[in-house]
Amino acid sequence: MPIETTATVVAEVPDDADLLAVPYSADLQTARPVELHLPVRDLLAHYEAKGEAGEIVEVPVARAGGVGRVLLFGVGDGSPRALRKAGAALTRRVKGRDRLTVVTPEGDVAAFAEAALLAAYSFKIGESGKKAVRTLAFAGADEQAVRRAQTVAQAVALARDLANTPSSVKNPAWLAERAAESGVAVRVWDEEQLQADGFGGILAVGRGSASPPRLIQLSYTPDEPADRHVVLVGKGITFDSGGLSLKPTENMKTQKTDMAGGAVVIAVLGALARLGARVKVTGLVAAAENMPSGTAQRPSDVITHYGGRTVEVLNTDAEGRLVMADALAYADAVLDPDAVVDIATLTGAISVALGRNVGAVYASDDVLAKQLLEAGEVTDDRLWRMPLIDDYTPALESSIADLSNVEAGSRFGAGSITAALFLREFTGGRPWAHLDIAGVGRSTVDEGTLSKGATGFGVRVLLEWLTRA
Secondary structure, X not given: OOOOOEEEEEOOOOOOOOEEEEEEOOOOOEOOOOOOOOOHHHHHHHOOOOOOOOOEEEEEEEXXXXXXXXXXXXXXXXXXXXHHHXXXXXXXXXXXXXXXXEEOOOOOHHHHHHHHHXXXXXXXXXOOOOOOOOEEEEEOOOHHHHHHHHHXXXXXXXXXXXXXXXXXXXXXXXXXXHHHOOOOEEEEEOHHHHHHHOOHHHHHHHOOOOOOOEEEEEEEOOOOOOOOEEEEEEEEEEEEOOOOOOOOHHHHOOHHHOOHHHHHHHHHHHHOOOOOOOOEEEEEEEEEEEOOOOOOOOOOOEEEOOOOOEEEOOOOOOOHHHHHHHHHHHHHHHHOOOEEEEXXXXXXXXXXXXXXXXXXXXXXXXXXXXXXXXXXXXXXXXXXXXXOOHHHHHHHOOOOOOEEOOOOOOOOOOHHHHHHHHHHOOOXXXXXXXXXXXXXXXXXOOEOOEOOEEOOOOHHHHHXXXXXX
């Protein structure tokens, strides 16, 4: 659900703060001067505190009419990553409380506040469970930094909400309705318009479902003339059963989040105006539900994509690349962008390569790759550049069509790389990057800034990249 914790900024620590958090560093010194009337160093030594990020020592203090609490929290080396860990630990520690006043640590205030807010996120259908702290009051913080943190955190929460929504509620039309609430101009192609305009990949994937597919276009234009135009393409598979190439039951349980890339695109477009982005951005979400039925596409079918390229479908469970190929071809032919970035929970293979903490970036342009990698380091949406190995392109050969959607045999086996090579075929040679977030798009733990379910990975890195001066 949307983050219900409110972030505010106060000039000074109130004398009657019932719950107060004060940072301390590795040398056991409080990071900002604040009068606690407590033997802080002795207390920290007593509890054998080390000053590590996320370490918390809770101390009772006398307050008028009762007992208050001071939370002494470690900030480690004060780096953005350490501050994120500290902020998340604080929020998790005070669940169910009304208000926490935080003496803001030195360093990256936006990173600290953003993590504290993200740790307050939860998605629960029903009323059970302890609520997050209602208000975080940051004493002595830069108001603009806290405001940015709240905007980014809310965008991440929106992406999580969209992906966590059950597919009994969420279908392509529903996703289009949510996009229309984003505050930017939206255009939607229904199944008849998709047919008329030749979006064969999206139509083919959506054929097996009772819920017809959609192509959703979101457009952000800054108030001042923009010097570049970026297109973001998101995979919007609202449920992936695998189609006739049916997934095992266990593998289907997480497939409501297979539109996480599309959710990221919607969330990013909705946040750009509030962050003052000066670049023109168009978002494309290729939305379909991949289901088996008497009308579903079959292995061995040949489909014609937007622009005329033909693809032999060897595996209907490799459907994300089919819908995205249409959107990429449309972006190249009609939108004329300076750069294209797509984002998708595309391949299980990338989880084997990079695990669940680092996302993959493939890029045809070194400058674009470098910018995205740097933005990932700044935001902690960490990326690792993977190779586009041209020697693997024979994996996409088909004897009856221009391409096949997967390798016919197991000669190459590099599933994530060949998927990226497939997408590259539809980009028209423009500067392009592909973010494969299959490993990082879902979390199996409640830990740090993450909650079980969708992570919203990609929102922070794309907002950082798009809003850099």
